[in-house]
Amino acid sequence: MVECVELLGYLNQLLKPADFNDYCPNGLQVEGCPIVSRLVTGVTASQALIEKAIEFEADAVLVHHGYFWKGESTVVTGMKRQRLRLLLQHDINLLAYHLPLDAHPLYGNNAQLAALLNICVDKERAEKGGGLLWSGILPDAFTAGDFAKYLQEKLAGRPPLHIGDQQRTISTIAWCTGGGQGLIEAACELGVDVFLTGEASEQTTHVARERGIEFFAAGHHATERGGVKALGEHLADVYNIDSQFIDIDNPV
Ligand SMILES: [Zn+2]
Incomplete structure (x- = not known):
């Protein structure tokens, strides 16, 4: 077991949230009991996750998507009340790390997605603040069509959305887990064959077609499971x- 204060100190040192200009508070979002011996990790602090955490008798829940996002209503009503009520009633700490958990060189979502897909990461770029957009080389010379199947196999079992040419041979890739579709033009500037992220917007199709990049959206959730899972396993050790x-x- 560990004191929650110590756990937080360790996480803040590891993930350096002060280095990020984020859309939500990083770290302890809801205070629970002072000692943590059982931890649940998950992508989003939804009611379903909290209910599972209660079943597991967790002292803390660690997520990538927590609460109190910029622009959201500040009142505690409805869905938000229900989630907070469950956490507070059961004395469960809620810890959330958003951008720091996307970008971390080892436990971050980008790093974990690269490991899952056997991508050879351009380390220099990743380390000098590739930040949220990473790049590298695919493990094989795929066609874009085969890469779609590979993503389906490695991720949620669902076919990804692909905008591009099934027959094209691809070898270089840039990626940003989650809702990274806004980085498609930055990916094009890197001169890579592929841009992979979680979600797409309407205009993403036109950018992909007109800039000639193979675009894949493999799921916001599916591409962001790796970071928090790896971090939880690390904390357990x-x-x-x-x-x-x-x-x-x-x-999605
Ligand atoms: Zn996300």
Whole structure:
């Protein structure tokens, strides 16, 4: 077991949230009991995840998508009340790390997605603040069509959205997990064959076609499971606590 204060200190040192201009508070979002011996990790602090955490008798929940986003209503009513009520009633700490958990060189979502897909990461770019947009080389010379199948196999079992040419041979890739579709033009500037992210917008199609890049959206949730899961396993090793990653399926 570990004191929550110590756990937070460790996470803040590891993930350096002060280096990011984020859309939500990073770190402790809801205070619970002072000692953590059981931890649940998950992508989003939805009600379903909290209910699973209660079943697991978790002292803390660690997520990538927490609460209190910039621009959201500040009142505690409805869905937000219900989520907070469950956490507070059960004395569960809610810890959330957003951008710091996308970008971390080892436990970040981008790093974990690269490991899952066996991408050879351009380390220099990643380290000098590639930040949210990483690049590298694919493990094989795929056609874009085969790469779509590879993504389906490695991720949620769902076919990704692909805008491009099935027959094209591809070898270089840039990626940003989650809702990274706004980075498609930055990816084009890197001169890569492929841009992979979680989601697409209407205009993404036109950018992909007109800039001639193979675009894949493989799911916001599916591409962001790796970071928090890896981080939870790491914390379990460091502090000898029970940690369990709980996947609440999400097709988006
Ligand atoms: Zn996300």
